[in-house]
Amino acid sequence: MKKLIIFLIICLFSISSVGCSYSVYAKKEKKEKKVKTEIIAHRGADDRAPEETMSAFKLAVKDKADFLEMDLRETKDKKLVLMHDPTLNRTTNGKGDVSRFTLKQLKKLDAGSWFNRKYKNERIITLEELINRYGSNTKYFIETRRVNNKLKMEEPLVKLLNKKGLIKKKKVVIQSYSAMSLQKIHKLNKSVPLVQLTLFKSKKEFTDKKLKEWKKYAMGIGVDSKLVDKKLIDKMHKNNLKLYVFFLNDKKEKSEQKRVINAGADGVFTNYITYTKSLTKSSK
Template sequence: MNRQSMLPATARAVRVVAHRGASHEHPEHTLAAYRQAIADGADALECDVRLTADHKLVCVHDRRVERTSDGRGVVSEMTYAELSALDFGAWKGAGHAGARVLLFEDLLREALAAPRPVGLAVETKHPTRAGGRLEAELVRMLGEYGLADGSTGRVEVMSFSRNALVRTHRLAPGLPTVFLIEHRVRPVRPPYATHAGPGIDLVRRDPGLVARLKAKGLSVRVWTVDEPQDVELCVRLGVDTIITNRPKQVREQLEAR
């Protein structure tokens, strides 16, 4: 164990990752949300990725588009052109109307163009009709930008699916992977996972989970942490990364400590 890992949580830097961008203020997965997150000091940008019917990698959380757009349909059954015709901003309010579906490549370029190093935490969504093609396309895209070997430390891949993590490792052994946990309390380290991502509800119910995960050699990213008392809990437990819809407020709270 190195010296840094033994320091109290208040003495260590806690990473702040913007969940779908600064999504409390802007529609999730939009350039406005991600640009705001960068301006707010987020260390990394979290996104969900799916494949369209014509194999474009897009940033959309839900299987269907009804919640976040003015359209109807299943993402995997729609072409990129069909998705581009929808408004992905109006649901957040009139002031956000006109936002279009975001290509993962455009988000990647935005992160790389930031005035300081900004990482990406990419969740591959399963189950999906794309199956393993989703991870294959993601790794291919990262390879085009020299990010697939993990040497830059700019990208990590997350999933609730163990199979997805195994596929990612086989395609890009150097990429860090995060095993997301929503309901499972007993920590079991899946093959190739380097980080664990429990939800804040789970951490509240079982605070000792963080220590047990760390004992298995996993660093811990907790989602989605928006309330000040939950930020304090995460710091007290020694969480390494906080994933939040409110990156500015969380960053300010951490700096105030």
């Protein structure tokens, strides 16, 4: 009888140990589950078509990027056009500040030949034209900025996004280096997800005070890849902030992408959509 009792105790202990081990393992598995890194097409598919043009965005949509990324500039007649630079010089056959021209004047420019002759007469497009083409069939990652150091584009932008139903359908994220721009958007519509872009040179600058300040209006931050590692990503996640990565060093972008995706970045602004997709698949 005594031997039977000892045997039963041993069995119960073994079952309990296995159960505990499984429970710990399951929790660990849940904790270590990889973040799905979102593919954000930087200025469209700008490796194969002139940046921020309809052709570049068309390729990005075809490649099934999670987001189309774009920069806003305001014209003389207050239209929101898609262009990164403040001037026309680099990506069109025009010269001068975008803000000095009306949309009608800008539409006469060639925005494609600089990239490749086959894109001759590609036109500058407005944000509304892009939305009219793709609607809610894709998502938009839109960068705002101050115009002549003033907050001008926020109200017309939110009005347009509301009109097209993109905020309600959760099809848009707005990003900016300007905290003032994001704060104004947050006051206009608290439902818009916002990302604070940063140009910090050191990880020490991501202080608890700074994170607390960002969390008042933003759901995430944008960081140069050279500062990104698992420790920084974990710090952001513990503070309920997502981390999106951009690449200031073009030559190292591909190798850096692999590193930050494996570290658990929430999204990457990629200039190589198909390459990034291969990385996100292999990291699952």
